Amino acid sequence: MNIENLTICTAAEGLRKRAFSSVELTQGVLDAIQQKDGQINAYLTVDAEGALKQATAADAARFAGQDGDLLGIPIAIKDIINVEGQPCTCASKMLEGYVSPYDATVAARLRSAGAVFAGRTNMDEFAMGSSTENSAFKSTCNPHDLSRVPGGSSGGSAAAIAAGTALAALGTDTGGSIRQPASFCGCVGLKPSYGRVSRYGVTAYASSLDQVGPMTKTVEDAAILLQALAGVDAHDGTTSPAEVPDYRAALAGGLKGLRIGLPKEYFIDGTDPEVMVHIRKAIDDCAKAGAEIVDVSLPHTEYATAVYYIIATAEASANLARFDGVRYGHRTAAPESVFDLYAKSRAEGFGTEVKRRIILGTYVLSSGYYDAYYGRAQKARTLIRQDFTTAFKQCDVLLTPVAPTAAYKRGEATDDPLKMYLGDIFTVPANLGGLCALSVPCGMTHDRLPVGLQLLGPAFGEPTLLRVGAGYERLRS
Amino acid sequence: MKYLTTIGLETHVQLKTATKMFCSCSLKFGEEPNTNICPVCLGYPGALPVANREAIKLTVLSGLMLGCTINKHSTFDRKNYFYPDMAKDYQITQNTHPLCLGGGITIQTPNGPKLIRINHIHLEEDAAKINHYGQFSGVDYNRGGTPLMEIVSEPDLSSQDEAMAYLQALKQILVYAGVSDCNLEEGNMRSDVNVSIRPEGQTTLGTKVEIKNMNTFKGIYAAATYEIARQTYALTHGKALVQETRRWDPDANETQSMRSKENAHDYRYFPEPDLVPIALSDEQIAEWRSSLPELPSARRIRMMEEYGIPEYDAGVLADARENADFFEATARLCEKQLGKIVSNWFMVEVMRLLSETGKAIGACALTPAALAELITLADQRVINGPTAKELLPELFEKGGMPKALVEARGLGQVSDTSALEAFVQQAIASNPKSVEDYKAGKKAAAGYFVGQVMKLSKGKADPKLVGELVARALEQ
Numbered sequence: 023m024n025i026e027n028l029t030i031c032t033a034a035e036g037l038r039k040r041a042f043s044s045v046e047l048t049q050g051v052l053d054a055i056q057q058k059d060g061q062i063n064a065y066l067t068v069d070a071e072g073a074l075k076q077a078t079a080a081d082a083a084r085f086a087g088q089d090g091d092l093l094g095i096p097i098a099i100k101d102i103i104n105v106e107g108q109p110c111t112c113a114s115k116m117l118e119g120y121v122s123p124y125d126a127t128v129a130a131r132l133r134s135a136g137a138v139f140a141g142r143t144n145m146d147e148f149a150m151g152s153s154t155e156n157s158a159f160k161s162t163c164n165p166h167d168l169s170r171v172p173g174g175s176s177g178g179s180a181a182a183i184a185a186g187t188a189l190a191a192l193g194t195d196t197g198g199s200i201r202q203p204a205s206f207c208g209c210v211g212l213k214p215s216y217g218r219v220s221r222y223g224v225t226a227y228a229s230s231l232d233q234v235g236p237m238t239k240t241v242e243d244a245a246i247l248l249q250a251l252a253g254v255d256a257h258d259g260t261t262s263p264a265e266v267p268d269y270r271a272a273l274a275g276g277l278k279g280l281r282i283g284l285p286k287e288y289f290i291d292g293t294d295p296e297v298m299v300h301i302r303k304a305i306d307d308c309a310k311a312g313a314e315i316v317d318v319s320l321p322h323t324e325y326a327t328a329v330y331y332i333i334a335t336a337e338a339s340a341n342l343a344r345f346d347g348v349r350y351g352h353r354t355a356a357p358e359s360v361f362d363l364y365a366k367s368r369a370e371g372f373g374t375e376v377k378r379r380i381i382l383g384t385y386v387l388s389s390g391y392y393d394a395y396y397g398r399a400q401k402a403r404t405l406i407r408q409d410f411t412t413a414f415k416q417c418d419v420l421l422t423p424v425a426p427t428a429a430y431k432r433g434e435a436t437d438d439p440l441k442m443y444l445g446d447i448f449t450v451p452a453n454l455g456g457l458c459a460l461s462v463p464c465g466m467t468h469d470r471l472p473v474g475l476q477l478l479g480p481a482f483g484e485p486t487l488l489r490v491g492a493g494y495e496r497l498r499s
Numbered sequence: 500m501k502y503l504t505t506i507g508l509e510t511h512v513q514l515k516t517a518t519k520m521f522c523s524c525s526l527k528f529g530e531e532p533n534t535n536i537c538p539v540c541l542g543y544p545g546a547l548p549v550a551n552r553e554a555i556k557l558t559v560l561s562g563l564m565l566g567c568t569i570n571k572h573s574t575f576d577r578k579n580y581f582y583p584d585m586a587k588d589y590q591i592t593q594n595t596h597p598l599c600l601g602g603g604i605t606i607q608t609p610n611g612p613k614l615i616r617i618n619h620i621h622l623e624e625d626a627a628k629i630n631h632y633g634q635f636s637g638v639d640y641n642r643g644g645t646p647l648m649e650i651v652s653e654p655d656l657s658s659q660d661e662a663m664a665y666l667q668a669l670k671q672i673l674v675y676a677g678v679s680d681c682n683l684e685e686g687n688m689r690s691d692v693n694v695s696i697r698p699e700g701q702t703t704l705g706t707k708v709e710i711k712n713m714n715t716f717k718g719i720y721a722a723a724t725y726e727i728a729r730q731t732y733a734l735t736h737g738k739a740l741v742q743e744t745r746r747w748d749p750d751a752n753e754t755q756s757m758r759s760k761e762n763a764h765d766y767r768y769f770p771e772p773d774l775v776p777i778a779l780s781d782e783q784i785a786e787w788r789s790s791l792p793e794l795p796s797a798r799r800i801r802m803m804e805e806y807g808i809p810e811y812d813a814g815v816l817a818d819a820r821e822n823a824d825f826f827e828a829t830a831r832l833c834e835k836q837l838g839k840i841v842s843n844w845f846m847v848e849v850m851r852l853l854s855e856t857g858k859a860i861g862a863c864a865l866t867p868a869a870l871a872e873l874i875t876l877a878d879q880r881v882i883n884g885p886t887a888k889e890l891l892p893e894l895f896e897k898g899g900m901p902k903a904l905v906e907a908r909g910l911g912q913v914s915d916t917s918a919l920e921a922f923v924q925q926a927i928a929s930n931p932k933s934v935e936d937y938k939a940g941k942k943a944a945a946g947y948f949v950g951q952v953m954k955l956s957k958g959k960a961d962p963k964l965v966g967e968l969v970a971r972a973l974e975q
């Protein structure tokens with residue numbers, strides 16, 4: 023069967039009406055991957071047998087009277103999320119051949135909701151990068167233009183959705199890794215508030231910034247997936263005990279009466295004018311639909327990228343220390359000593375960008391430099407948070423571009439890491455602030471490349487965020 | 500020139516929790532290597548730590564016992580270093596905001612009591628154990644992630660004897676509080692020993708040498724003694740000392756250099772982002788405080804007053820919480836004035852059985868109720884002293900209650916005057932020589948008749964009553 027135009031919602035409807043079974047649906051996804059992924063390279067591994075087994079079980083459960091929004095629905099998983107018995111390479115040679123011994127909490131929750139694990143998607147190595155070109159195994163193409171990048175680091179998940187080889191996927195977002203590829207590939211990407219979704223079993227890049235979130239075709243699908251993922255987890259002390267609201271129920275509200283803030287620091291020279299045209303149009307559409315547009319200021323925005331690259335790399339330098347060749351992962355062939363084992367295993371196992379960030383993070387934590395870098399970055403982070411607190415007194419959500427450009431050519435950013443870092447300018451503040459953030463498609467450039475707009479909400483403000491996203495989405499259709 | 504010694508101790512104590520510091524793996528000692536492990540304590544990708552609430556409580560209890568200030572807001576940090584004993588290649592510890600600050604322990608010295616101040620107590624996870632097998636080494640992660648509390652003293656100790664007194668006192672308090680077993684053989688209590696010496700009159704401390712990871716008191720004493728001698732020799736021979744870390748080699752009986760300060764690690768501490776800060780309310784701390792056991796020194800004084808026992812007895816009993824608990828439970832079941840008698844029984848008879856069998860009081864079958872009943876039976880002269888002492892080993896071995904045994908075996912003492920008088924007459928009649936001795940002024944001969952009567956009564960006679968009857972009969 024053709025799954026290209028199916029969403030979680032429409033597929034669930036088909037399953038409920040017995041128009042098709044989960045096995046047929048899953049086979050449809052596997053066939054689509056077979057046909058198209060040779061060109062796109064969105065997937066690293068596909069466990070067809072395991073997926074069909076899960077689908078069979080889902081069909082049996084449905085036959086026995088069970089139902090659920092995700093029962094029998096195939097979901098693609100970014101290769102950084104541990105699923106018991108499956109590889110979890112983080113697109114790194116370091117973890118080539120590694121088989122995970124346990125389920126991440128998000129995987130366990132999808133499993134108990136009856137979802138099918140459709141395949142593991144490509145990414146920038148250890149989620150470090152914005153183009154999915156930093157994968158040790160292959161680089162993923164943007165389905166809208168194969169010469170362009172899909173964004174990153176969750177580029178495989180976004181490209182699979184855009185190519186019609188996945189209905190929906192999980193991504194992770196540390197500084198924009200869900201939202202920017204969603205924008206580049208024309209899909210919806212939601213970074214939940216920090217603490218809303220468990221990080222247990224998600225290989226850590228930067229612990230105080232990482233969040234797992236849905237990547238989907240519609241805002242409603244994002245709400246459905248978030249519903250399954252969200253909530254306190256005994257294995258992750260940073261998850262919030264705050265009650266999980268009914269996200270789908272929040273979608274109907276519409277835009278009328280909501281205040282949308284435009285932070286002036288996000289509307290700057292340097293953003294592609296074509297991107298700005300679509301953002302301005304979206305703002306006008308929201309205003310016409312009854313939203314109140316408010317000008318706000320986030321004065322410390324200019325420090326966000328620097329703060330992000332200090333905090334994220336500092337945490338990463340410790341988080342990635344465990345990849346030492348001792349217990350699992352790549353081990354060098356003939357080490358002369360234990361320290362030689364570490365040095366060579368890590369030199370051989372990690373790619374250039376990962377090494378660059380580990381070195382940067384090690385440096386900013388070093389004695390004599392800590393106060394000047396890490397210490398000051400923490401203080402600046404507090405100021406950035408306070409900016410958001412102040413802004414959200416004046417508005418319900420903020421609206422900004424996701425990225426300064428649409429998808430760029432492959433190879434364009436790999437030679438200049440700083441240029442790639444600056445592409446994160448609009449997305450990293452949400453992670454620093456622990457906010458929830460949504461990327462929604464808002465138009466196509468003349469080159470037929472998608473453009474996304476970003477909505478930012480206060481921590482645990484997902485219901486309003488999704489309501490605005492869904493309201494805007496309805497305006498466009 | 501005279502040199503003064505300064506010693507500071509950093510003592511790592513394994514907390515008595517059922518599970519590890521950041522995961523739910525069991526902490527049984529002596530299991531097969533790598534059986535108590537999980538993705539968290541093996542540092543698998545994606546695994547996250549969750550702080551053990553019981554370990555936090557035990558650390559706070561220790562702090563309260565040692566007079567520390569409890570930090571209501573404390574945090575964890577990462578200490579980064581590469582070594583196979585640390586699965587994540589960083590240790591979760593508390594660097595900037597430890598759970599407990601200040602406090603101290605008073606030790607006895609030849610010059611009187613002395614307060615040894617504590618700088619702080621922090622909570623952390625233990626490293627795994629590395630075993631060397633000739634051509635290769637193996638890592639046993641069973642120990643990895645064990646909750647450890649590190650008690651850091653100020654450099655207030657002026658000799659290896661004071662160091663011993665401090666460690667003994669610390670161990671006693673922690674065992675008392677039920678915080679740790681402080682089992683040295685199992686590595687429950689390990690210390691880093693900082694030693695420096697300086698010429699008398701110099702106010703600044705001398706060059707500090709740290710001896711790492713000492714797990715016996717004897718070793719600490721020997722290492723400190725060696726180090727003081729080594730440093731004194733160096734200074735008296737005009738040699739410079741370097742700030743360094745050394746290890747103790749018990750076979751060579753010497754310390755050996757591990758690394759100098761120049762080669763010290765840069766641990767790149769930073770706040771642990773996977774763990775939220777520990778927030779303790781006043782109510783929580785008060786609740787824990789109310790559950791604290793009495794300190795041995797306070798208990799000694801109270802027991803002296805409450806049971807009228809001598810200071811020596813109170814001191815010996817208070818030394819071990821189990822013994823003091825047993826004594827008090829027994830004494831409370833007896834008449835109030837029997838305190839001293841209970842303490843005699845415990846200190847002489849029970850402790851002899853404990854040392855003979857090598858058992859702890861908790862491991863034998865004797866209960867406070869049985870001992871109290873036995874002492875009461877003897878006091879009420881239902882049985883005599885020797886009978887009571889004979890019954891004790893059986894109660895100690897097999898348990899049971901003495902009254903039942905006395906009744907079943909007819910061990911009750913004979914206080915029937917007419918029956919005893921018959922024995923007295925019999926004894927006098929068959930020993931005319933001793934009667935003459937007595938009458939000739941050898942009053943001690945009375946004791947001989949008492950012994951004879953006891954024998955005739957098969958040991959069941961009330962010795963006091965027999966004494967009276969014998970005296971009366973001889974005087975006639």
Ligand SMILES: [Zn+2]
Nearest residue numbers: 522524537540
């Ligand atoms: Zn464990």
